[in-house]
Amino acid sequence: MVELHSINPLLGCGDPGDPIEYSCHFDGNAYMYRDFQAGNRKIYAERVLFKLLGDVPTPLLFLNAAGAVGTYAFNYLYNGQIHTAEQQNHSEHLMYVLAKNRHRDFAGFVDMLRIVDTTKPTASERVEYWFNGRKSSFAAQTWPALNRDTFMNQAVRHYLGTFYPGSVSSAKSQALKADYIFFDGKTPSPTDFGYFNAYGHWVPRLFEGKGQGEPVYGTNGFHLDFSDPLDLGKDVSGNGNHFTTMGMTSDNQSTDTPSNNENLMSVLDGKGVTNTEAGKRFAFPSSYVSVRSNFAVHGEGPFELEIEATTTLSGNNILHIGMCSSELGIVNRAMGQSSAVPGALGMAVGKGYEAATQQAGSGSVLNVETPTSYPSGTRIKVVWRKEDAELDFWVAGVKIWTTPMDISGPVHFFLGGYASGCRVTSLKAGSLKAAPCPDILNPDDYFTERVAVNGAPVNDMPWNMEQVETLTLSYRQDAKEDTRVSDTIDGAGLSWATNTTGGIASHTGTLAAYQGNGYSFPDRAGIWVDYHERISRETGLDVINVDHVNGTPTTASHHLGRPVEFAIVVPHSGGNRRVFHKDMVAGRYLTLNKTETEKTDPNWISSTAVDVTINGSLPTGRYKLILHCSVENYKDIGIYKGTSSNDGAFVLMPFAPRMVMIFRPDIVGNHHLSSVDADGGDNPVQRYLNLESGGSGTTIRHMDFLSNGIKNRDDNSDVNGGEPIYLSIAGTPLKFARGQ
Incomplete structure (x- = not known):
């Protein structure tokens, strides 16, 4: 086996691009406006780095113009698709272009460039979308007429973050926006704002024309870098096209940027969880559900998660807060229940649970005397003092419990509840800037x-x-x-x-x-x-051939350096292909070439860090063993719980995946393989391969490939019911992943 390494320690960790220092927090209430003068209505372009914060129906992320009554130019995100639309008489579309790619990623920044040029002879070239340096295809379109004057760049008021002041709050932006640039009569290139580095990552480039005024930006052009917390609408293009801010204070300035991607609580976890207030407010259904932070906590600390109850906590209305192992997945039951949750440390607050806490390793439960109910507004907090290796739990300003932090490996904050609600009031969970450098950069x-x-x-x-x-x-x-x-x-x-x-x-x-x-x-x-x-230890893959005699176990060396977590065993002379996965019940296997439930053959395969054994039950013959193990930031092998609904399971991964194989052991189902590239690079990925039935790839299932995992978007039982098992391989390490 050949060992290869992509890190040169003399060069540091990859190439993160130019630093983006600040972003602006559009929290669902805040917006900006400016009165434009007459500009070039045929040609304009808009570039922004954005990170979604709340899954609202129609967030107006981009620049919009309202002219005469019923005449609008509005650019928005609906169900993840970016729309460029112009309408008159309230209904007649003069331009309506939808990007095929759906943006439903809440863990990373997307770099978007939109260009409109109605002077181009070919209708399909009059609108362009570029996301993270790649040109997007279109899902639907009504192209603008040749040489048509659009409604943008009229001498009317233009809005950023809303449509007009009376817009419903659900239509206002809930996002972080950085390096927002608008060009009047100019058509820049994506490479003016970013580039693909040597590792294939799209990274930001500072715009060289910054501050050069009208010759670069055009008459109404502007550049918002949000560097002045007292004037977030300040234009730094040199044009002086400043925006008036509404509902903003210096607190709306953020250092959460593509260069310092901060850890937030996931809005994709948890079936039935309602999320509002730009990703900060959670309402939990009547069955227990929890959500995790977008990625593992990185940095020196101390770290904390504080929440404020938005409902009374009593009876079965509880809130639950703590930390869990990255390998645990969603904490699917509250601490203090009879069944243990090893791999988590948490505290449940509410009658019947009385600040029940649970040790990570032993699963032992400690019940602390507390009141039988807590009013809405109660603050609950967990603090990880990393330097002391301890967790502190607080309720209503009182420290309830301190325990050693004994969860090994990467950890996440989590919060959950029964029929309750909370608002995140403080989250200090590090950023990807502090994440360790991955061994495999590309x-x-x-x-x-x-x-x-x-x-x-x-x-x-x-x-x-x-x-x-x-x-x-x-x-x-x-x-x-x-x-x-x-x-x-x-x-x-x-x-x-x-x-x-x-x-x-x-x-x-x-x-x-x-x-x-x-x-x-x-x-x-x-x-x-x-x-x-x-085939390399670095990729967690080995392929070996062994000669086996029935009745006698056969042991062979492998080069993974850790126990086997996933294997396919193929008889050279023909026969069923067996699949082993670490999260299946011991002694069971799937048949790769059939749609059937798992079978039992006790101890049919076992392994150590240096060898693998197949037992004597297999027929005599020569076998090919394809062996995998997890590799941090490159290969993930695990299990998740399906939801059986269109609000499908979110599978948290330590990278932006490129390919995933999914199996459901407990039903007669398809063995599923999906990849970003095979579906043309658009999201969601719809084309998949049934491994047990051969090509061709089918286009039925919808699955978002995101910067930190996958999100099922339909109720197909093979991939979104029961407890599917999977193997996935990275497209981009999480440290460098862009939002999708």
């Missing part, structure tokens, strides 16, 4: 995807496949055909299928030859998607 150097058409050779791989051991999975996207797996261990010309019981042999569609930084499949017809992963 996952594409280790796991990559290629699309080949009609047998065309591929010659742009990031590594030399004649020198680096590689595992390849290939499926046909435009027609149903066997999904094939090959590797450099057995060599070119041999493969096996995920959807049959056939042996490892030469098959039509098998990779024919490795050719330096490429390969060839000359007999393939149609469109094929190939996934490739390096």
Whole structure:
């Protein structure tokens, strides 16, 4: 196995781009306005870095203009899609363009550039959307007429963060916005504001024309960098096009930026949780639900989460607060209940729970004498004194309990409740700026995807496949055909299928030859998607062949450096392919090539950090073992709880995922594989592959691929019911991930 490292310690951790110092907090009440003079109504552009804070129906994130009665230019986000719309007579659309990409990411900043130019001869080129340096496709469009004067840049009042002063609060922005720039009569390039660094991450670039006035920005152009807390509407373009702020104070200035992405409580966790007030207010349903922080807590501390009850806490109305392991997933029951929740430290406040707390390792419960009810407005707080390795729990200004912080590994804040509500009054949970540097800065150097058409050779791989051991999975996207797996261990010309019981042999569609930084499949017809992963301890992947005799356990060495967490066992001569996952009940397995429930074969596979054993129950023969383990910031192997609703499960991951495989052991269901690239890079990812039935990729299920995990957006039972298990691989480490 070849060991590779992408970090040069002399260069530091990657390339974060130019620093963005400040953002402005649009909290659902605050907005800005300015009276424009007549400008270029045919050509304009708008660029902003934004981070969503609340899942409101129609947040008016961008610049809007209200002219004559019933005549509007409004640019907004609805159900995650950015709209550029102009309307007259309250209903007639003169321009209506929707980006295909849906933005439902609440953990990272999106870099957006929107360009309108009605002078272009081709209608479909008159509006452009760019997100994180990539041009977006469109979901629907009514293109503006050639040379049409838009409603923007009229001599009317323009609003930022709302439509007009009487707009309902649900239509106002709930977002952080940074480096907001508007151009009148100019069409800048995305590379004026950012670039893809050597690791494939889109990072910010400070605009070189800052302060140069009308020649750069145009007549109504402005540049808001939010650096003056006493004048957040101050224009630094040099044009003096300052905005008047409404409902803003110096507290609306924030240091939460793409350069210092701060940790907030997730608004995606928890079925039935209602979130308002720009991500700060939570209302919990009558069944217990909890939410976590967007990512693990990083930095020196001390750290704290303080909440204020917005309902009376008594009877079964409780609030729950604490810290949990990143591996735990959602804390799905309150502390103090009879069943233990190892991996969490928390305190539940309300009658019947009386500040019940639970130790992380032992699951023991400590009940502290407290009143039987607490009024609305009660403050509840947990403080992690990292330097002392202790947690303090407070209720109504009184310290209730101090306990050693004995949760190992990365940890998150969590809060939850039964039929109750709270408002986050203080959250100090660090930022990604303080996160450790990932060992793999560019996952594409280790796991990559290629699309080949009609047998065309591929010659742009990031590594030399004649020198680096590689595992390849290939499926046909435009027609149903066997999904094939090959590797450099057995060599070119041999493969096996995920959807049959056939042996490892030469098959039509098998990779024919490795050719330096490429390969060839000359007999393939149609469109094929190939996934490739390096076989390396660094990627948590090993592939070995073993000769086994029935009745006797077989033990072989592997090179993962830790126990196996996911495995596929394939008989060379043919037969069912078994799947092992660390979160399945011990002794059980799934059959990869069938839609059937899990089977039992006690102790059929086991492992240590250096070897793996298959027991004597397997038939005599030669077996291929594909072995995986988790790798921090690169590969995540775990379990989650489905919701069986369109408000689907949110699966927290320590990266922006590129590919995920999902299995449901307890039902007769499909074995699911989805990836960002196979669906064209748009969100949500709808195309998926059923591993047990072969290509082609189907377009049914909706799944958001986000900067910190995945969010199921439909009620399909295979991926959003019961407790699915998964394996995922990173597209971008969380430290550098942009919002999607």
